[in-house]
Structures are given as structure tokens and as C-alpha cells.
Amino acid sequence: xxxxxxxxxxxxxxxxxxxxxxxxxxxxxxxxxxxxxxxxxxxxxxxxxxxxxxxxxxxxxxxxxxxxxxxxxxxxxxxxxxxxxxxxxxxxxxxxxxxxxxxxxxxxxxxxxxxxxxxxxxxxxxxxxxxxxxxxxxxxxxxxxxxxxxxxxxxxxxxxxxxxxxxxxxxxxxxxxxxxxxxxxxxxxxxxxxxxxxxxxxxxxxxxxxxxxxxxxxxxxxxxxxxxxxxxxxxxxxxxxxxxxxxxxxxxxxxxxxxxxxxxxxxxxxxxxxxxxxxxxxxxxxxxxxxxxxxxxxxxxxxxxxxxxxxxxxxxxxxx
Numbered sequence: 343x344x345x346x347x348x349x350x351x352x353x354x355x356x357x358x359x360x361x362x363x364x365x366x367x368x369x370x371x372x373x374x375x376x377x378x379x380x381x382x383x384x385x386x387x388x389x390x391x392x393x394x395x396x397x398x399x400x401x402x403x404x405x406x407x408x409x410x411x412x413x414x415x416x417x418x419x420x421x422x423x424x425x426x427x428x429x430x431x432x433x434x435x436x437x438x439x440x441x442x443x444x445x446x447x448x449x450x451x452x453x454x455x456x457x458x459x460x461x462x463x464x465x466x467x468x469x470x471x472x473x474x475x476x477x478x479x480x481x482x483x484x485x486x487x488x489x490x491x492x493x494x495x496x497x498x499x500x501x502x503x504x505x506x507x508x509x510x511x512x513x514x515x516x517x518x519x520x521x522x523x524x525x526x527x528x529x530x531x532x533x534x535x536x537x538x539x540x541x542x543x544x545x546x547x548x549x550x551x552x553x554x555x556x557x558x559x560x561x562x563x564x565x566x567x568x569x570x571x572x573x574x575x576x577x578x579x580x581x582x583x584x585x586x587x588x589x590x591x592x593x594x595x596x597x598x599x600x601x602x603x604x605x606x607x608x609x610x611x612x613x614x615x616x617x618x619x620x621x622x623x624x625x626x627x628x629x630x631x632x633x634x635x636x637x638x639x640x641x642x643x644x645x646x647x648x649x650x651x652x653x654x655x656x657x658x659x660x661x662x
Contacts, residue, residue: 357417357420357421358384358385358386358387358420358421359384359385359420360382360383360384360385360416360419360420361382361383361384361385361473362380362381362382362383362419363380363381363382363470363471363474364378364379364380364381364408364409365378365379365380365408365429366378366379366380366381366467366470366471368459368460368463368466368467370459373431373452374431374439374440374443375431375436375439375440377428377429377456377459377460378408378428378429379408379426379427379428379429379460379467380408380409380415380425380426380427381424381425381426381427381467381471381474382415382416382418382419382424382425382427383419383423383424383425383471383473383474383477384419384420384421384422384423385473387422387477388476388477389477389479389482390422390423390424390477390478390479391422391423391424391479391482391483391484391631391632391635391636392423392424392425392426392464392478392479392480392482392483392484393418393423393424393425393426393483393484393485393486393631394426394428394457394460394461394483394484394485394486394498394519395411395414395415395425395426395427395485395486395487395491396428396430396453396457396485396486396487396488396491396492396494396495397410397411397427397429397430397433397487397488397491397605398487398488398489398490398491398492398605399432399448399489399490399491400489400605400611401611402434402605402606402609402611403434403435404434404435405605405606405609406430406432406433406434406435406605407429407433407434407435408427408428408429410427410605410606411427411488411604411605411606412606412607413603413604413606413607413620413621413624414486414604414620414623414624414627415427417621417624417625417628418624418627418628418631421628421632422632423628423631424474424477424478426460426467428456428457428460430449430452430453430456430491430494431443431445431446431449431452431453431456432447432448432449432452432453432490448490448541448542450493450494450503450542450544451505451512451514453490453491453494454494454495454497454498454514454516455514457485457494457498457516457519458498458514458516461483461516461518461519464478464480465480482520482635482636483518483519483520483635484519484520484521484522484523484631484634484635485498485499485516485519485521485522485523486522486523486524486525486627486631487522487523487524487525487527488525488526488527488601488604488605489525489526489527489528489599490528491525492524492525492526492527492528492581493527493528493545493548495522495523495524495527496522496524496527496528496548496550496553496581497512497514497515498514498515498516498519498522499515499516499519499522499524499553499555499557500513500515500552500553500554500555501548501549501550501552501553501581501585502548502549502552503544503547503548503549504544504547505544506543506544506546506547513552515552515555519555520555520556520634520635521555521556521557521558521630521631521634521635522555522556522557522558523557523558523560523627523630523631524557524558524559524560524581525560525601525604525623526560526561526562526565526578526599526600526601527559527578527581528545528548528567528570528577528578528580529571529573529576529577529578529579529580529581529584530548530550530577530580530584531545531546531547531548532546533571533572533573533577534546534570534571535571535572536567536568536569536570536571536572537569538569538570539570539571545570550580550581550584550585551584551585551586553581553585553586554585554586556588556589556634557581557582557585557589557590558589558590558591558592558626558627558630558631559578559579559581559582559589559590559591559592560592560594560601560623560627561575561576561578561579561582561591561592561593561594561597562575562578562593562594562596562597562598562599562601562614563575563593563594563595563596563597563657564596564597564598564614565578565597565598565599565601566598567599579591579593582660582662587661587662588661588662589661589662590630590659590660590661590662591659591660591661592623592626592657592658592659593657593658593659593660594619594623594656594657595655595656595657595658596614596616596619597614597616597619597657598613598614599613599614600612600613600614600615601614601619601620601623602614602615602616602617602618602619602620602623603615603616603617603619603620604620604623604624618656619656622656622657623656625645626645626649628641629641629642629644629645630642646659
């Protein structure tokens with residue numbers, strides 16, 4: 343295991359303008375409403391890698407939808423990625439339409455299935471966005487998710503759960519996804535003792551031992567999710583601790599569940615608003631995914647080396 347100190351730097355140079363197109367509407371058989379996605383991409387460049395971004399289940403009406411997470415989506419797109427954001431069925435924007443649908447209100451199985459549907463129709467999405475046609479490298483795909491979106495991403499990266507209704511082990515591994523970023527994701531299930539434990543029994547069964555896809559796990563050292571567990575902030579490091587390598591853990595100093603405000607610009611419910619932390623996180627995640635999807639690229643190594651020199655670090659990195 344290696345350890346280094348993290349600070350703020352930008353190895354990417356000048357960002358390019360971002361073009362965003364939404365909604366792209368996908369009709370999915372059996373889904374109670376159409377799957378809508380936002381596509382954000384740089385105005386120039388070809389051979390672009392894809393990041394699928396899974397929103398959380400927060401209190402806002404629109405941040406938990408294709409309209410959220412602009413601080414991350416905009417940065418990633420400005421630095422060479424195509425970012426695709428679905429509105430999962432759990433979004434509050436759809437509550438009045440799907441309240442009685444199977445799987446409501448959390449739709450834990452439907453959420454990762456949304457991402458597979460997107461990859462199945464990536465050609466269609468690419469053609470639906472006029473300035474994007476022919477610019478995507480379909481072999482370079484990553485997933486990122488915040489909070490419950492981190493749980494969604496964990497399943498796509500190989501973690502398994504037991505369906506609480508059927509009693510069967512469920513694998514939703516998506517082999518087309520080559521790397522992932524888990525942002526304040528849920529941890530192990532055997533320590534759940536908060537009021538949300540009974541609301542989401544599937545979380546009790548998560549098994550990270552099968553999550554073999556390379557992943558950056560991001561945890562705030564003040565993210566104490568008492569509504570799930572009294573384990574403390576270390577709970578959000580479980581996807582790193584309990585999964586096999588290759589994995590990297592980024593612990594952000596002073597960060598709570600919003601990690602400084604990644605869900606939206608100036609979001610009122612962000613308890614730890616810190617634009618500098620958000621900017622550092624955007625850079626670090628972009629650098630990690632850039633090198634994971636293009637192994638010969640020195641971006642991540644350069645970022646880590648640059649970040650160790652600041653006397654006021656944003657956080658720390660561990661790898662295995």
C-alpha cells in the first residue's frame with residue numbers, strides 16, 4: 343500500500359468550451375417512463391472517453407436528475423470527456439409518475455440497468471447530438487456516482503447484493519465499464535443501525551469482494567452518516583477497504599457528505615460548501631479516469647506528484 347498527500351493543482355491546462363444537450367430520450371421496454379439523459383462534451387476533440395454519472399437521492403427536486411452535478415460534469419467535459427447523466431426513476435422529478443411502480447421509491451435495480459441501456463444505445467445517443475457524431479471512443483467508458491449513485495456505481499463495477507424480495511444473489515457487473523469513481527458511497531451492510539437501514543434492506547447485503555474493476559473511492563473524513571450507521575466516516579471507505587485491488591482511496595479533509603458541494607452550484611443543502619475542495623476533487627477524478635482509460639497517459643501520476651508539495655493539503659491518497 344502506498345500513501346501520499348493531496349493538494350490542489352491542474353495538470354490539464356486550459357479547458358475548452360462545453361456543449362450540453364438534453365434531453366436525449368430513450369424508450370426502454372418495461373420502464374414506466376422514458377429514460378432521459380443529458381450529454382455534455384467538449385466543443386472540440388475526437389476519440390473522447392465516456393463518463394456515466396449517477397446522481398444521488400438527495401432532498402432537492404432537480405439536483406438528483408440529469409440537471410444536477412454541474413460542478414463535476416462541466417469540468418470533466420471541458421477536459422476531454424463525454425459526460426452522460428440519466429434521470430433515474432428514483433429522482434424526485436419523477437415521483438408523481440412512478441410512485442406505485444415496482445421498485446419504488448429507490449429503484450436500486452433499475453438504476454444500474456439505466457447505465458447498461460445507455461451503453462446499448464450509445465450509437466443512437468451519439469447521432470442524436472449533432473456535434474458529437476463520430477467523436478466518441480466506445481471502448482473507453484467509466485462510471486461515477488455520488489451517495490446512492492455510488493451504490494449504483496458499485497454494482498456496475500462488480501459488487502454484488504442479495505435481492506431482499508427474492509433472496510437471490512444479484513450481479514449487475516457491466517464489463518464495458520473499465521473504471522469507476524465512488525463519491526461518498528455506502529459501505530458495508532452489517533453495521534447498519536440507523537433509521538434508513540430498514541428502508542433500504544438491500545444495503546445490508548452488499549459484497550465488495552467481487553468489485554474488481556479499478557476504482558477511485560472518495561470519502562470525506564467528516565461524512566458521518568448517522569441515518570445509516572454509527573460507524574462514522576470510515577463507513578464510506580469500505581468500498582476501498584473491502585474490495586480487491588486495484589483501488590485508490592481519496593480521503594478529503596473536512597469534507598461532509600456533499601464533498602464541498604458537488605451536487606450543484608451554490609446548493610443550499612450543502613453542509614460543507616467549499617469551492618476549492620470541489621475544484622480539487624474535479625481535477626483529481628478527471629486525472630484518475632484519464633489515466634485509467636488511457637494507461638500510457640501520465641496525467642494521474644503528474645497530478646499526485648504535484649499535489650504532494652502543498653503545505654495545506656486537501657486530503658490524502660492511499661492505493662493498493
